[in-house]
Amino acid sequence: MFGTSTPRAMHRFRMALVTLGLLASALPAHAVPSFARQTGQDCVACHVGGFGPQLTPYGIKFKLGGYTDSDGKAGHIPLSAMLVQSYTQTSKDQSADPAKGFSKNDNLSLQEISMFVAGRFSDNIGAFVQVTHAEPDRKTTLDNADLRIVKNMQIADKDTVLGISINNNPTVQDAFNTVPAWRFPYMSSELAVGSAASPLIDGALAQQVIGVSAYGFYDNHWYAELGGYNSLSKRILDDINIAPGDKIKGTSPYWRLAYFEDQRKQAYSFGIFGMDAHLLPGWTPGQTDKYRDIGIDGSYQFLGTREHVFALNGSYINERRNLDASFGAGDAEKRHGSINRLDVSGSYHFDKTYGATLALFDIRGSRDNGLYNSGEQDVGSVKASPNTRGYTVQGDWTPFGKEDSWGNGWANLRLGLQYTGYTKFNGAKNNYDGFGRNASDNNTLFAFAWFAI
Amino acid sequence: MKNLKISALLAGWMLAALPTAHAAGDAVRGAKAFDEECAECHSLKEGKNKKGPSLNAILGRKSASIADFNYSDAMRAYNQAWTAQAIDAYIKAPKKAVPGGKMKYEGLADDGARQDIIAFLSSQH
Numbered sequence: 001m002f003g004t005s006t007p008r009a010m011h012r013f014r015m016a017l018v019t020l021g022l023l024a025s026a027l028p029a030h031a032v033p034s035f036a037r038q039t040g041q042d043c044v045a046c047h048v049g050g051f052g053p054q055l056t057p058y059g060i061k062f063k064l065g066g067y068t069d070s071d072g073k074a075g076h077i078p079l080s081a082m083l084v085q086s087y088t089q090t091s092k093d094q095s096a097d098p099a100k101g102f103s104k105n106d107n108l109s110l111q112e113i114s115m116f117v118a119g120r121f122s123d124n125i126g127a128f129v130q131v132t133h134a135e136p137d138r139k140t141t142l143d144n145a146d147l148r149i150v151k152n153m154q155i156a157d158k159d160t161v162l163g164i165s166i167n168n169n170p171t172v173q174d175a176f177n178t179v180p181a182w183r184f185p186y187m188s189s190e191l192a193v194g195s196a197a198s199p200l201i202d203g204a205l206a207q208q209v210i211g212v213s214a215y216g217f218y219d220n221h222w223y224a225e226l227g228g229y230n231s232l233s234k235r236i237l238d239d240i241n242i243a244p245g246d247k248i249k250g251t252s253p254y255w256r257l258a259y260f261e262d263q264r265k266q267a268y269s270f271g272i273f274g275m276d277a278h279l280l281p282g283w284t285p286g287q288t289d290k291y292r293d294i295g296i297d298g299s300y301q302f303l304g305t306r307e308h309v310f311a312l313n314g315s316y317i318n319e320r321r322n323l324d325a326s327f328g329a330g331d332a333e334k335r336h337g338s339i340n341r342l343d344v345s346g347s348y349h350f351d352k353t354y355g356a357t358l359a360l361f362d363i364r365g366s367r368d369n370g371l372y373n374s375g376e377q378d379v380g381s382v383k384a385s386p387n388t389r390g391y392t393v394q395g396d397w398t399p400f401g402k403e404d405s406w407g408n409g410w411a412n413l414r415l416g417l418q419y420t421g422y423t424k425f426n427g428a429k430n431n432y433d434g435f436g437r438n439a440s441d442n443n444t445l446f447a448f449a450w451f452a453i
Numbered sequence: 454m455k456n457l458k459i460s461a462l463l464a465g466w467m468l469a470a471l472p473t474a475h476a477a478g479d480a481v482r483g484a485k486a487f488d489e490e491c492a493e494c495h496s497l498k499e500g501k502n503k504k505g506p507s508l509n510a511i512l513g514r515k516s517a518s519i520a521d522f523n524y525s526d527a528m529r530a531y532n533q534a535w536t537a538q539a540i541d542a543y544i545k546a547p548k549k550a551v552p553g554g555k556m557k558y559e560g561l562a563d564d565g566a567r568q569d570i571i572a573f574l575s576s577q578h
Contacts, residue, residue: 040503045493058493061557071502072523159557265489305488403496403503 032128033452034080035062036401036409038119040071043401043412048301048311049349050401051414051450053182055175056303057262060269063175064217066150066163067119067126078119078127084111086448088189092441095377098191099136107191110135111448114143125149136190142207142240144172144181158219165213169206170229170254173213176269178297178315181206184345184359185392185418192444195388196372196381196426198363199319199341201275201293205252207242208232213254223271225256234283246279249288258297270298280325287325294318307351314344332370339365339386352402359392372426375434378442382434385427390439394418412452420444477537478565483573486566490544494558497577505556510578511535512571527553537571544570 032052036043039062044050046059055063062069070076086109093104102109114132121127130143150163165173171181180202198204213227228251237244258271273295278288297315302308319339326332345359365386373384396416400407425439426432432439494504501507506522516531516539517524531551533539543550544567546560561567 041493042503045503056493069504071504303489305485306492307488403498403501 032080032082032116032118033409033412034076034078034116034119035067038070038076038078042403042405042408044306044352044403047401048309048347049355049396049398049414050352051396051398051412052452053186054177054184054311054347055182057260057264057267057301060175060260061220061262064161064163064215064223065126065152066124066148066161067128068123068148068150070120076119078117078121080116080118080452082112082114082116082450082452084113084187084448084450085109086111086187086189086446088191089445090192090441091443092437094193095435095437098193100138102136102191109191111190124151134190139241141242142168144169144207146173155218160219161215161217163215163217165211165215165225165227167211167213168209168232169203170201170209170211170252170275171273172206173215173225173227174256174273175223176258176260176271176297176299176313177311178269178271178299178313179273179295180317183315183343184313184347184357185394185420187416187448187450188392188418188420189444189446192420192446193378193425193442195363195386196379197339197365197386199293199295199317199339200277200291201273201295201317201319202341204245205229205248205277207240208237208245209248209252211252211254215256220262221260223256223258223260225254227254228252229254229275229277244283246281246289247283249278249280252277265304266300266302268298268300270296272296281329281331284325287328289325290322292320309347309349309352311347312345315342317341326370330370333368333384334366334370337366337368337371339363345392353398355394355396355398357392357394357396361388361390361392363388367427377433377435378437379426380433381426381428382432383427387424387427388422388439389424390420390422392418392420410453414448414450416448416450418444418446418448420446477575478568478570478572480569480572480576482566483569483571486561486570487573490558490561490566490570494556508574508577511540512537512575512578525551525553525555527551528555537575540571540574541567 046062048054048056088107112132112134114130117127117129127147129145132143133140146165146167148163148165150161153160167173169181171179209229210232211227211229213225215225217223230251231248234244254275256273258269260269275293277291280288295315295317300312302310321337323332323335327335342362347357349355367384369384372381372386374380394416396414398414400411421443422439425442430438495508496503497509499509502522506519514535516533517529528551544561547556547558
């Protein structure tokens with residue numbers, strides 16, 4: 001859209017920036033280019049392809065350092081803003097409008113306007129807090145939030161960071177782009193058909209909870225974290241415009257171990273993570289549904305001179321469930337079950353500007369008529385199965401964010417074109433919902449323009 | 454006769470070139486190594502500081518001399534000119550050369566790569 005350097009295109013681009021500024025000031029809160037301004041670093045130092053949230057080794061250390069690193073100068077304001085305009089097209093129309101005010105297909109959407117408080121407050125305190133207004137649900141909500149308190153020290157002569165993260169989404173605190181909150185795709189349609197299920201740790205509790213975890217990052221290699229999550233009260237959820245899901249009974253433990261190696265020309269990581277949760281469906285006191293999620297993950301990056309950057313990320317999550325509550329209430333057919341999810345993605349970026357990513361996903365779980373065979377068009381499963389498989393390909397262009405970029409530290413834009421194809425959806429290739437819908441009917445073309453200042 | 458002259462010229466040229474190429478490193482390889490190891494934190498442009506200070510015209514420059522860069526106390530106290538030897542020792546083992554400094558870099562063990570980087574830096578002013 002803004003690729004041509006004609007005066008008109010430039011003018012339109014400036015207009016877009018001005019509009020973005022106006023929109024930003026109209027919202028109650030105001031960060032992520034603010035990280036670049038705070039540190040004096042270019043976006044490309046921390047982000048593969050010069051745009052969030054895919055982190056380089058440098059970015060991983062910045063995050064684990066609690067967003068506190070800076071150029072040592074005063075006067076940085078930890079505020080940023082973001083806007084995403086998108087277009088979604090599915091192979092076949094959906095049977096009903098995906099959200100109020102949208103059509104069964106071909107939807108243009110002002111997907112997100114976000115304000116961030118992102119940056120350091122002192123040598124030991126930093127934050128990344130996002131407030132988002134989303135057009136599809138017409139609400140302004142508290143989005144991902146991560147407040148950190150850190151202490152840098154030497155243990156056995158090695159650099160060590162000890163930290164606490166207070167956050168509202170299990171895995172949002174993670175720095176490796178392999179676990180759910182920050183896994184590819186980093187931007188996706190909110191108006192396409194979603195599959196029946198995924199493990200709990202894959203976003204089911206996002207924004208509904210508050211967690212505190214303590215972590216240590218030793219010698220730039222070993223990462224260990226242990227934390228616990230509780231549901232936010234209904235009153236707070238109402239205040240921040242988040243619909244209450246199920247209530248966590250007690251505290252849900254979350255844990256993570258990883259090894260990381262940064263050799264500058266290349267880097268890799270591998271680890272394990274997990275969470276246990278006892279949930280009260282619909283906040284009804286009594287029996288609970290119990291989930292135990294365990295995952296393994298790994299990543300590799302070839303960085304070289306940063307002209308050609310390759311990254312490979314993968315994770316596999318196993319969930320075992322014991323649904324005493326849902327089984328008792330007749331909502332689940334079986335008491336016991338499991339679901340597994342595999343995600344692998346590979347990306348290539350040229351000149352910190354042009355990116356291509358291919359990702360594969362594979363969800364497999366035990367059948368359950370109560371959970372999955374809802375009898376609904378598009379989203380139900382006549383096979384009573386959550387099994388969904390497919391791929392996502394994305395090409396993107398990120399013109400700014402480099403040392404010599406125009407408006408460096410302020411102007412940020414990524415234009416992307418993404419296609420998601422399904423070879424299986426909710427248990428079948430053809431007629432998965434019993435109303436004649438095929439997996440490939442959900443194939444989604446998604447185009448986005450993502451701005452940040 | 455003509456051939457002999459050319460050979461002599463070539464030989465002289467090679468003799469002159471060889472020692473520099475070996476002792477002082479290769480600036481072309483150095484540019485690549487600089488991008489791999491240093492560019493994230495250092496710009497070569499005058500006045501452009503990133504996590505580290507601009508390395509424009511660094512050879513011979515006095516340490517901690519960029520006015521608007523926030524050096525560590527250790528670097529301010531170091532107080533030397535950045536000769537090729539001083540840079541070599543620093544980027545081989547930053548924590549040893551300037552204890553308490555804030556360059557978060559593990560050090561480059563490869564002698565040849567350090568020489569290449571220094572050759573490259575000496576061409577940047």
